[in-house]
Amino acid sequence: MESQSRSTSHNQTVDDDSRLITTATTRRIQRLTLHLNPNPPPPEEELLQRLSCGSRAKLEVDKTALSIYMKGKYSEIQDRVFEFFNSRPDLQTPVGIPKDEHRELCWKQLLGLVREAGVRPFLCVADDPGKYFAIVEAAGSVDMSLGVKLGVQYSLWGGSVLNLGTKKHKDKYYDGIDNLDYPGCFAMTELHHGSNVQGLQTVATFDPLTDEFIIDTPNDGAIKWWIGNAAVHGKFATVFAKLMLPTLDAKGVSDMGVHAFIVPIRDMKTHQTLPGIEIHDCGHKVGLNGVDNGALRFRSVRIPRDNLLNRFGDVSRDGKYTSSLPTISKRFAATLGELVGGRVGLAYSSVGVLKIAVTIATRYSLLRQQFGPPKQPEVSILDYQSQQHKLMPMLASTYAFYFATKHLVEQYSEMKKTHDEQLVADVHALSAGLKSYVTSYTAKSLSVCREACGGHGYAAVNRFGSLRNDHDIFQTFEGDNTVLLQQVAADLLKRYKEKFQGGTFAVTWNYLRESMNTYLSQPNPVTVRWEGEDHLRDPKFQLDAFRYRTSRLLQSVVVRLRKHSKTLGGFGAWNRCLNHLLTLAESHIETVILAKFIEGVQNCPDPSSRAALKLVCDLYALNRIWNDIGTYRNVDYVAPNKAKAIHKLTEYLSFQVRNIAGELVDAFDLPDHVTRAPIAMKSEAYSQYTHYVGF
Incomplete structure (x- = not known):
């Protein structure tokens, strides 16, 4: 009896110790889990209840407060654009409007926005880009063709003058671009080259005898293509071409890389196409038919030397090239960087x-x-x-x-x-x-x-x-x-x-700089299984x-x-x-x-x-x-x-x-x-x- 009692007592002690060890282990696991996952998953029944689409619990949303937060500080200018077109039914785009009518309506919409409503996008291009993009978004909401045509005039044609030109260009062209007296184009893309801008074939050769550049389209592949504003309304074009300088060697010319030039394409008074310039309509498109895309060919078109947009490279009267950037590739990168x-x-x-x-x-x-x-x-x-x-x-x-x-x-x-x-x-x-x-x-x-x-x-x-x-x-x-x-x-x-x-890393890549090793480490075998909401x-x-x-x-x-x-x-x-x-x-x-x-x-x-x-x-x-x-x-x-x-x-x-x-x-x-x-x-x-x- 005594032996049996001792045995029972011993077994009881072992069981008690085991329970204590188990309880302690469980507590440690729970503490470790809470440490690793401070937000433990809900019970499965609760999760299933949440996931049931029979549940109709919904958030109460203050629409006014959310709208104010989402629209930000440019809501007033967007409302101004919306209200102007709401007050002018004659400027609203009908469903199924024919191409030619759509183009003329789009031009009238732009004129009305600038000259009647007093919205001046060009003033914002350099000084307040956020406001400019808000205007473009609002105009595009009214008619996407209007948003694109506005962008061609102010961001592309106007932006090229602002970003690639110097003071003399801004003094001469700024007001006319702003008030739409100088509607213009951005002639970069060619029939054979789009994304590969360095492969453009249009040439601008300097003539030291007349102090002019001669713009030429050397072959059909170099025809400027898809140029917005060119088919009907544009009077100027920023033309991207290889700048060629005459030399005394066997080659005869030296290629200084792609530069931008202001080229008048139509007479300011008669609107007739200028000599040496051939313009054709790119025709009906899948969409955006309010934008008049055209194709341009240049046949020995002469422009003054001052029409070179010379922020990153210039040519003197005696034909010498100067630049603050030492190579063609750096000048090219700087040029495209300004057009971002x-x-x-x-x-x-x-x-x-x-x-x-x-x-x-x-x-x-x-x-x-x-x-x-x-x-x-x-x-x-x-x-x-x-x-x-x-x-x-x-x-x-x-x-x-x-x-x-x-x-x-x-x-x-x-x-x-x-x-x-x-x-x-x-x-x-x-x-x-x-x-x-x-x-x-x-x-x-x-x-x-x-x-x-x-x-x-x-x-x-x-x-x-x-x-x-x-x-x-x-x-x-x-x-x-x-x-x-x-x-x-x-x-x-x-x-x-x-x-x-x-x-150093640019701002966008900071997370890789700071935590690359962390993100490449082996996933935690515990966290890969966490499934709590x-x-x-x-x-x-x-x-x-x-x-x-x-x-x-x-x-x-x-x-x-x-x-x-x-x-x-x-x-x-x-x-x-x-x-x-x-x-x-x-x-x-x-x-x-x-x-x-x-x-x-x-x-x-x-x-x-x-x-x-x-x-x-x-x-x-x-x-x-x-x-x-x-x-x-x-x-x-x-x-x-x-x-x-x-x-x-x-x-x-x-x-x-x-x-x-x-x-x-x-x-x-x-x-x-x-x-x-x-x-x-x-x-x-x-x-x-x-x-x-x-x-």
Whole structure:
């Protein structure tokens, strides 16, 4: 008995010790888990309840506060543009207007905006670029042809005089450009050369006997092509040509590289084409038929030596060339660098187009009812998960792009003030990437919006067709999107190399400089399994995931390029890795977009608006991660259970954004006379539609 008692007592002690050890171990694990993940995941039942689309909890959004925050400090000038055209029905673009009539109307719209409404975009090009881009976006919302024609006059033709010329050019041309007495063109693109500007074939040969340049088109491939304002209205052109100086050697001339020249193309009084200049109409286009694109050929056209835009290179009376920059490549880079504003404007304006499209599609999807439970009222088509999947991530992307392009405009404005070299490099890469990424996304989204609105989306009056056709060329304007993404990739590789040589990183690449080793380290085996909502909606997790992907892509493409260069050479290796490089560039741009969106959320002063923006930002981030979930799974950054949780949460967030979709599009503050689509009217949409067709 005593032995049995001792045995029982001993076993009891062991059991007690085991329980103590187990309890202590459990507490340690819990503390470690809380340390690693301060926001523990909710119980599975709670998560499933949150994910149920039967839940109707929705945020209360102060639309006025959100709209004020989104429109920023340039809302007054945009409202001024909108109200002017609302007060002038004669200047509003009818559906299906013929090409020639559209061109004349577009010119009248521009004249009215400048001379009647007193909106002077040219005053803002240099002094307040943010205001200028806001004017362009508003004008493009009225008619995209008007926005583009305004850009040709003030950003391209006017901008070339401001940015590439010197005081003598500004004194002579500024007022005429500003008040539209001097309508002009930007003659860079040729029949055989677009993106490869260094390959342009038009020549400008200096004649020391007459102190003139002679502009020539040496062959048909050198004909200037797609030149806006050339076919009908332009009186001047900034012509990009190779500057040729006579020499005493066997060659006879010396090529100083591509320069810009002011060339009059029509008589100021009679508007007749000047001698030696041949102008043809490029004809009917897929879209933007309010812009008169033309082709120009020059046959020994003589211009004064002073017509050389000589900021980066000049020719003296005796034919000597001088420049503050030592090489052709540096002069070329400086010249194109001053023209980066066009890319900034296209990225910014493309967001404006996306705002209109997503507003029309969302409002119609809230209005349109179809099917439903048996013997119950039909439901809004935006209540269907498939419609939410089409439109809600797009609405989130619209907000994301707004904050990213707003940041780009701020950086560009600062660059114009300071001319800081590091900022110049940053703006060049960021403008190329955002222009490419945003315009490509918008182009695809316009088709999705049309489809989401069914047959009514196919009606011209509801605008998707014209928006899609007019915007499509944004993917080619100011640099083909694929070429621009390669510039981003090349710049990123350059910065990567500089990192290991002790160089400095431009602002855009700071996250790689600061945390490259962190992002390339082996994923934490604990965190790859976290699936709690608080963790997945943590901005740090989202941004880390984006940065990790970019860092891996960068490191792997460096290895591949080094390997292929040994057998294929530099060009061949680049081409072999081209798709990899494009993916790298897109990943980096997505990372920048998310970072700026997170900043935009954090800086929002109104609590209800901040909560709404946080919801939208989470949808943007998690939807992007889910769309590329294969990449994260392949490198074990996300475990299967976590991938499944991301997918479920993305669907739930789409549903939650759907609940405030009306408020979110209303916050864009686009009046009905700007959206113009009957199916998007805030009230009596169907009656507006039936009235339009004659009932």
